[in-house]
Every structure is written in C-alpha cells, then in structure tokens.
Amino acid sequence: MPAALSFSRAHASTLRHDALTQLIAPSARSRTACFHHGWRLASNIAKADDGRPETPNPDLAVCNEPNVDIHSLRNTLRAHREANRASVIRKVVGERHTTRLHIGSFLDEPPSRPHRDASKARKKGARFFLGNISGKTAFLSDIQSPPTKGQFGKHYKGSYRDLSGLWRFKENEGVLPTKVRLPWLAHVPSHGAKTGSSALDRLSYEIRAFENYIAPTQEEKRAAENALSGIVRAIQIADENLDVDIIGSRATGLDDPLSDLDLNVTSTLSPASLNRLRTPVEILDLLEQAFRGRHRSLRLELRPLDVVINLRNARVPILVCQHKNSGLPVQIQSTPRTLDNTDYVKAVLQEYPTLRSLYKVLKQTLAMRGLHIGNHGGLTSYPLIIMIVAALKFSEGKFERMDVARQFLYFLDMYAEVDFSTQGISTRPLGYFPKEIKATKFTQRSLVNDQESATLYKEELRGQRRMSVRQKGDVHYMTLQDPADPFNELGRNAYQVKDIQETLISLRTQLKEAMVEWDRVVSGRELSDEHFRSHSLLEPCISGDYRVYESERGDLRLVGQRTAKIMKAPTQN
Numbered sequence: 074m075p076a077a078l079s080f081s082r083a084h085a086s087t088l089r090h091d092a093l094t095q096l097i098a099p100s101a102r103s104r105t106a107c108f109h110h111g112w113r114l115a116s117n118i119a120k121a122d123d124g125r126p127e128t129p130n131p132d133l134a135v136c137n138e139p140n141v142d143i144h145s146l147r148n149t150l151r152a153h154r155e156a157n158r159a160s161v162i163r164k165v166v167g168e169r170h171t172t173r174l175h176i177g178s179f180l181d182e183p184p185s186r187p188h189r190d191a192s193k194a195r196k197k198g199a200r201f202f203l204g205n206i207s208g209k210t211a212f213l214s215d216i217q218s219p220p221t222k223g224q225f226g227k228h229y230k231g232s233y234r235d236l237s238g239l240w241r242f243k244e245n246e247g248v249l250p251t252k253v254r255l256p257w258l259a260h261v262p263s264h265g266a267k268t269g270s271s272a273l274d275r276l277s278y279e280i281r282a283f284e285n286y287i288a289p290t291q292e293e294k295r296a297a298e299n300a301l302s303g304i305v306r307a308i309q310i311a312d313e314n315l316d317v318d319i320i321g322s323r324a325t326g327l328d329d330p331l332s333d334l335d336l337n338v339t340s341t342l343s344p345a346s347l348n349r350l351r352t353p354v355e356i357l358d359l360l361e362q363a364f365r366g367r368h369r370s371l372r373l374e375l376r377p378l379d380v381v382i383n384l385r386n387a388r389v390p391i392l393v394c395q396h397k398n399s400g401l402p403v404q405i406q407s408t409p410r411t412l413d414n415t416d417y418v419k420a421v422l423q424e425y426p427t428l429r430s431l432y433k434v435l436k437q438t439l440a441m442r443g444l445h446i447g448n449h450g451g452l453t454s455y456p457l458i459i460m461i462v463a464a465l466k467f468s469e470g471k472f473e474r475m476d477v478a479r480q481f482l483y484f485l486d487m488y489a490e491v492d493f494s495t496q497g498i499s500t501r502p503l504g505y506f507p508k509e510i511k512a513t514k515f516t517q518r519s520l521v522n523d524q525e526s527a528t529l530y531k532e533e534l535r536g537q538r539r540m541s542v543r544q545k546g547d548v549h550y551m552t553l554q555d556p557a558d559p560f561n562e563l564g565r566n567a568y569q570v571k572d573i574q575e576t577l578i579s580l581r582t583q584l585k586e587a588m589v590e591w592d593r594v595v596s597g598r599e600l601s602d603e604h605f606r607s608h609s610l611l612e613p614c615i616s617g618d619y620r621v622y623e624s625e626r627g628d629l630r631l632v633g634q635r636t637a638k639i640m641k642a643p644t645q646n
Contacts (some may be wrong), residue, residue, distance in 0.1 A: 157623075233576050258607070261278050275591060275610055279610055304403065320413055326429075332401075335404050364377075404437060413430075414555075435461065438576075438614045450570075456564060459500065464480070467487065482584075491549065494549040500554070500556045
C-alpha cells in the first residue's frame with residue numbers, strides 16, 4: 074500500500090476560481106482578508122494531536138512568507154491575526170509574488186460583529202453570504218454584499234454584469250498578453266487558424282478549444298482522485314456503516330481542474346446497522362467532529378479535511394470543507410439517492426455530443442461575472458445544463474447535431490428573448506407552458522391538446538400546473554421544470570435571472586458584431602498566423618485575467634506529480 078501523503082500544496086487554498094462551492098460568512102467585508110491570508114499562509118502547517126507540526130519540511134514558498142515562522146506555530150498564528158486586520162487582500166500571480174488589491178468601499182463600512190451577524194444569518198437561512206472557500210471571495214471582491222431577493226423585484230429591469238473580482242482587467246496594467254487574456258487560443262488547431270475560415274467555423278473551433286483548455290490534465294486528475302479516495306477512506310473509518318457516493322461534476326465528467334469534490338453520505342441499510350441508523354444531521358455532525366479531532370471516542374490517524382462550516386440548518390445540510398493536501402474545496406451532504414441527478418446528466422451527455430463544450434463556455438461566462446453562485450441568486454450547474462438541453466431540443470432539425478457554433482448562438486437567442494414572467498420551460502414534453510399570477514382552476518386546466526400526450530406526460534403536466542401558479546412577487550423568476558423530477562422547479566432560486574438575461578443579450582450583440590467584422594476582414598485576404606492566434610470571437614464572453622487561475626492549476630499539477638512519485642516509490646517491508 075502506498076505511503077500516506079503528508080505534503081501540502083503551496084498556496085493550496087488561494088483564490089478558488091470556481092464559484093460553485095461556497096462558504097458561509099457573517100460578512101464579506103469582515104472575512105475576505107481572513108480567508109485569503111489565514112487559509113493560504115497557514116495551509117502548510119498542519120497541527121498534529123501532540124501540538125507539533127506534521128509537515129517537517131515546509132515548502133520554500135512558505136519559508137519566504139513574512140507571516141510564517143516555521144519554528145513557531147504560535148508566532149505564525151499571531152502574525153495571521155494581524156494580517157487579517159489589514160484592509161487589503163492580495164492576488165498571487167507568477168512566481169508567487171503578491172499584488173495589493175484595494176477593496177474599495179469595504180473600508181467605509183463599520184466593523185462587523187461576527188457572532189451577532191452569524192446568529193442573524195442563521196435565522197434567515199437562504200440569505201447567508203456564501204463567499205467561496207479560501208479565496209473565492211477575492212474573485213468577487215467588488216461585490217460589496219450578497220444580493221438579496223428584495224433587490225430583484227418584479228419592477229427591476231436587470232443590467233449587464235461585467236467581469237468581477239480577479240477576472241477583471243486592471244487599468245494600470247495595460248493590455249495583457251494573449252496567453253493571459255485568451256489562453257484557449259493555444260488549443261485552436263492549425264487548420265482552424267487558416268486563412269479563409271468563416272466566423273461560424275472560427276466560433277466552432279474556439280468553443281471546442283476552450284473545452285480542451287479547461288479539461289483536467291493527468292496530473293490534475295490524479296490529485297483530485299487521490300483526494301477523493303483519501304476522503305472516502307476517512308469517512309468509512311469514522312463509521313463503517315456509511316455509504317459514500319461521489320456526486321456532482323466529478324461523477325458526471327463535467328469537472329474542471331479546480332472543481333469541488335462533492336460526496337453524498339448515507340447510512341447503510343443492513344441488519345447490523347438498523348439499530349444505529351443516523352439522520353443526515355447526525356451523520357454530518359459525526360464527520361465534523363471526526364475531522365476536527367474533537368470526537369470523544371473516535372480518533373482518525375489522518376484527517377484529510379479542514380472543516381470550514383457545517384450547514385446543518387440548510388434545506389440540504391452540507392459539511393463544507395477543504396482538502397488539506399490539494400486545497401480543493403469539498404462538500405459533503407447526506408440525502409437519499411433518489412435526489413441525485415447524476416445518471417440523468419450522464420445520459421444527456423451521451424445524447425448530445427456538443428453539450429459538454431457548450432456547458433464549459435456558458436458556465437465560465439457566468440462564473441467570471443459572479444452569476445453562477447446559487448446563494449446569490451445565480452444560475453448553478455444543473456439548471457444551466459437543463460437550459461442547454463432545452464435549447465438543443467428546440468433546435469433539433471434546424472442544423473447539424475455537431476454544429477456547436479449555431480447551437481451556441483441559438484442558446485443566446487432563446488434565453489435573450491424568452492419572457493420569464495409569462496412562460497415556463499419544459500423538456501418533457503418539450504415546450505413552453507403559461508405562468509399566471511392566479512388560477513383558481515389550475516388543477517383541471519389542460520396544457521396539451523391530445524389525450525395521448527396527457528396520459529404519457531401525466532406527472533410532468535401536474536408539475537407544470539403547480540408551477541404555473543405564481544405569487545405576485547416572484548412571477549418574473551425563471552420557471553424551469555426538472556426532467557428528472559417534474560415537481561422540482563429549477564429556477565426558483567435564480568433571482569438574478571434578469572441580470573443573467575441582460576448579460577446574455579449584451580454578449581449576443583457583441584458576439585454577432587464580432588462575427589460580422591471577422592467575415593469582413595477575412596474575406597478574400599491573406600492574414601498572418603499571428604492574427605488568427607491573437608483575435609478571438611469568444612473574447613466578449615470569456616476573456617479575462619487568467620493568471621491566478623493558471624497559478625492555481627500549476628500548484629495542483631505539482632500535487633499530482635508528487636502523488637505519482639509517492640505511488641511509484643517502493644514500499645518498505
């Protein structure tokens with residue numbers, strides 16, 4: 074058996090780019106600096122049960138950090154507390170140099186009171202501020218506070234959302250190199266950069282190139298797989314009667330290099346465990362105490378996770394953690410397997426070959442603008458997948474199944490023009506269904522014209538009739554029926570849908586203008602390879618500052634390389 078991993082990835086927990094995994098904090102203003110400094114600088118000093126550091130040889134990067142005393146954990150923690158009081162956060166780029174980032178109007182806010190704020194947040198449930206594990210908040214540092222439903226009422230018109238946080242270009246840095254702004258262009262095939270490519274051809278090449286760029290490398294996959302196997306082992310050591318399933322993007326194959334590690338933990342139904350069945354909250358409480366090393370009788374030799382917070386009072390209780398060695402964010406939940414949509418996502422990925430490419434580009438478009446955070450009213454991964462599936466179904470027969478460029482444009486057209494206040498969207502049966510503020514006889518209302526469809530889609534139509542009745546305050550929200558659960562309304566929490574729609578409208582306009590210009594310039598002219606390697610049609614959608622993202626991926630690849638070396642090392646008898 075390979076030796077246990079004891080190394081830590083330098084800067085393992087800095088600036089997570091993926092806005093899916095989220096960390097509850099009483100205030101964005103009071104916690105941003107704390108996450109960035111405290112998690113990052115102390116990530117390589119794992120304390121053992123006897124109080125001594127577990128890592129005997131800290132990374133050189135840690136030795137050079139001004140807030141780290143490699144000989145004294147006490148001094149390090151004291152330095153971190155002082156750093157956390159600073160009014161700046163720092164961005165790590167290049168060779169781990171740091172750049173001072175201003176946090177603007179945060180400085181004008183009075184200091185928060187964490188305990189009081191946290192108590193208030195617990196009462197409000199869905200209005201928690203969910204910044205992201207370790208520095209994800211820094212990518213959204215320009216967002217002063219989490220948006221609430223009250224800000225997005227029925228009279229709110231919506232507005233275009235520009236790049237947020239560390240994706241945004243800095244005015245004093247000038248124009249960044251192409252490989253920093255448009256890194257996916259390096260993956261455009263040579264025949265895709267040839268003279269004479271139409272705008273539609275070029276758009277197709279770029280969409281597929283971005284999918285290739287953002288796909289995990291072997292080293293990144295190895296780091297994530299090793300992290301998952303270690304977490305699963307630790308959970309089963311904590312309680313052998315627990316079943317552990319990997320869910321989310323890591324299970325469907327839609328994962329990015331820095332995607333969350335999502336797991337679902339349930340009690341095993343067996344004669345031996347019937348008298349010890351635990352509720353979901355009890356399961357997560359057990360794991361929290363085990364990973365924190367506070368359980369009265371259970372002691373894990375290796376605790377692979379740092380627990381961030383236990384969301385035991387959430388609609389779906391989740392234990393939010395961070396993997397120590399890789400720095401990857403982790404979410405552990407405990408729900409019945411019937412609520413898992415993994416099989417459905419795998420099925421539609423097989424059915425629609427271009428779904429993966431479309432999802433990668435659209436998710437990145439939203440994430441770079443802070444519109445992908447569920448608890449901020451954004452559009453999370455599964456609803457986005459269903460929106461794409463609906464667009465693909467509506468467009469079937471209009472163009473070739475592999476024509477990813479026209480499919481992308483169709484998606485933008487469809488969701489730029491749909492009236493969310495009057496129409497709901499369904500994929501079974503495919504179509505729009507009406508939304509009404511009041512309908513006294515909605516249960517008897519027929520939503521299809523033929524009896525055969527009414528019988529075939531009986532449950533789906535019941536779900537649509539239920540969704541068609543709206544309260545006056547939320548009639549403008551997106552109504553999207555879950556094909557895997559017809560009574561699940563996927564758009565009910567996406568209260569930033571008007572901002573999402575206005576952003577898609579603006580991006581559609583910019584993209585189509587760029588395509589017209591591309592065809593005008595390229596037609597009948599001989600252009601250099603440099604021109605094709607430095608100009609992008611997707612620039613309005615996903616161009617940004619990728620330096621921190623690249624730094625994160627580089628660190629994760631190092632973890633994967635070290636893991637491979639340890640796995641190959643001969644074991645001692």
